[in-house]
Amino acid sequence: MLNRNLIGGEWIAAHAATVNSSPSDTSDIVGEYASADTQDVENAIEAAANAFPAWSRTTPEFRSDILDRAGNEIIARQDEIGRVLAREEGKTLPEAIGETVRAGRIFKYFAGEALRLEGERLDSVRSGIEVELIREPEGVIGIITPWNFPIAIPAWKIAPALAHGNTVVFKPAELVPGCAWIITDILARAGIPAGVFNLVMGKGSVVGDAIVKSNRVRAVSFTGSVATGRRIGIGCMERGKKVQLELGGKNPLIIAADADLDVAVNVAINGSYFSTGQRCTASSRLVVDDSIHDVFVERMVAAMSRLKVDNALKAGVDVGPVASSSQLAQDLAYIDLGRKEGAKLAFGGEPLQLDTEGYFLQPALFIETDNTMRINREEIFGPVASVIRVRDYEEAVAVANDTEFGLASGICTTSLKLTSDFKRRSQAGMVMVNVPTAGVDYHVPFGGRKASSYGAREQGKHAREFYTALKTVYIRP
Ligand code: ADP
Numbered sequence: 001m002l003n004r005n006l007i008g009g010e011w012i013a014a015h016a017a018t019v020n021s022s023p024s025d026t027s028d029i030v031g032e033y034a035s036a037d038t039q040d041v042e043n044a045i046e047a048a049a050n051a052f053p054a055w056s057r058t059t060p061e062f063r064s065d066i067l068d069r070a071g072n073e074i075i076a077r078q079d080e081i082g083r084v085l086a087r088e089e090g091k092t093l094p095e096a097i098g099e100t101v102r103a104g105r106i107f108k109y110f111a112g113e114a115l116r117l118e119g120e121r122l123d124s125v126r127s128g129i130e131v132e133l134i135r136e137p138e139g140v141i142g143i144i145t146p147w148n149f150p151i152a153i154p155a156w157k158i159a160p161a162l163a164h165g166n167t168v169v170f171k172p173a174e175l176v177p178g179c180a181w182i183i184t185d186i187l188a189r190a191g192i193p194a195g196v197f198n199l200v201m202g203k204g205s206v207v208g209d210a211i212v213k214s215n216r217v218r219a220v221s222f223t224g225s226v227a228t229g230r231r232i233g234i235g236c237m238e239r240g241k242k243v244q245l246e247l248g249g250k251n252p253l254i255i256a257a258d259a260d261l262d263v264a265v266n267v268a269i270n271g272s273y274f275s276t277g278q279r280c281t282a283s284s285r286l287v288v289d290d291s292i293h294d295v296f297v298e299r300m301v302a303a304m305s306r307l308k309v310d311n312a313l314k315a316g317v318d319v320g321p322v323a324s325s326s327q328l329a330q331d332l333a334y335i336d337l338g339r340k341e342g343a344k345l346a347f348g349g350e351p352l353q354l355d356t357e358g359y360f361l362q363p364a365l366f367i368e369t370d371n372t373m374r375i376n377r378e379e380i381f382g383p384v385a386s387v388i389r390v391r392d393y394e395e396a397v398a399v400a401n402d403t404e405f406g407l408a409s410g411i412c413t414t415s416l417k418l419t420s421d422f423k424r425r426s427q428a429g430m431v432m433v434n435v436p437t438a439g440v441d442y443h444v445p446f447g448g449r450k451a452s453s454y455g456a457r458e459q460g461k462h463a464r465e466f467y468t469a470l471k472t473v474y475i476r477p
Helices: 038-056 060-076 078-089 093-116 152-163 177-189 204-213 226-238 261-277 290-306 325-340 393-401 416-425 461-467
Strands: 004-007 010-013 016-022 025-035 120-123 130-137 140-144 167-171 197-199 217-223 242-246 251-255 283-289 344-347 364-369 384-390 408-412 430-433 468-475
Touching (some): 004 038, 016 078, 016 177, 025 078, 025 177, 038 130, 038 140, 038 197, 038 204, 060 078, 060 093, 060 152, 078 093, 093 461, 140 152, 140 204, 152 167, 152 217, 152 461, 167 204, 177 197, 204 217, 217 226, 217 461, 226 242, 251 261, 251 393, 261 283, 261 290, 261 408, 283 290, 283 393, 290 344, 290 364, 325 344, 325 364, 384 393, 416 430, 461 468
Parallel strands (some): 140 167, 140 217, 167 197, 217 242, 251 408, 283 384, 408 430
Antiparallel strands (some): 004 010, 004 197, 120 130, 130 468, 344 364
């Protein structure tokens, strides 16, 4: 069954397969999954287009019940699904189970949102005319997702798309078909009508490209790298499609002179290294006030030396492997580059040989860096963070905002004045005070500014901006 895509309500065997192996132990094969070709994608888009008229007219309650059932099943099977997630992506088992529960809760949240979709009614500026604003589904939505959150990111795109009456063609990242397949199987058994939700696993350059190029796909929601996202954005614009892009980050965490250092070290360790640093919201730039720089670095190094890096399935592991050999190569190339740029490694940065053959990397902390270095400008997407020493808070804010990205930012401070000032001046979509830059709630908007995001926000009630079209109606009764 794993070597099948769901197209038009049928599990269709693929002509090719991808072997899904664990980055913790490359001999651990999670499964052989389908790899769709362009004909499969065309069939999926056609099925979604054909299913749209009936699905868009279902009652909100009908859609809500399906999403609620799916959410309940995901939560009930959290240990089993979390294990598949940890095996295929490499985040630790507790992190993977946490992500699974979050995905279930997202489905349940949007089960509620399906019932809350509202319009507006106004009097016209012309007498005797009424104006109504109505929200309608867009049509077929293409969903293209990355490997770092194999169940939560698909959930936060699929659930609002379906809640608001759209049909879906879903293409997960090649590294993580396992969670995508499980979500699809759960939705199919939760009663989703044939063609409303279609899974096409396979290559980005084949499956993703065909989704972007199809004139029958009305909108594309994408999360992934900047380069791919920009290409997809242009492809959508050329064809008049709505597009939403969640891309990279180079998120600053300011450690102010008055920070509680216990809090600051915990927040920095979590934000920089948990989930192996493979979060677009990871704190990759630690902007530290000169007056506490040395003690902060000393305490970070002590905390990092206690982090246990190992197989994601082992108990007590803090940091799992890097997700793939190519990502490990990228991380190591940036670590080399950092050294060449004149930065010093205060800790880590070495590949680790452990009991199992996996892509393990000792989390790295660079010091003596400045904000012009490429390691502080480009997203590394691994367990690598830099300390940037600043004179004072003013310089910290300037450094924090001096980036092409603007996803998340953070500050550790005990001052209400700095909190209040930073939340206004930070040029990021999400601002965290004494909490890690990574790790967000599911019922409020997620997204950034500048090169980090394009289009409407994801999650929470604001997700409807992307998944519905607004119609203005004038009536003379
Ligand atoms: P990463 O693999 O680092 O998450 P990518 O941006 O390469 O970042 O991938 C994100 C998603 O985009 C994946 O599902 C991938 O298969 C898909 N993708 C890659 N290239 C293309 C493309 N040319 N067109 C559409 N989708 C693509």
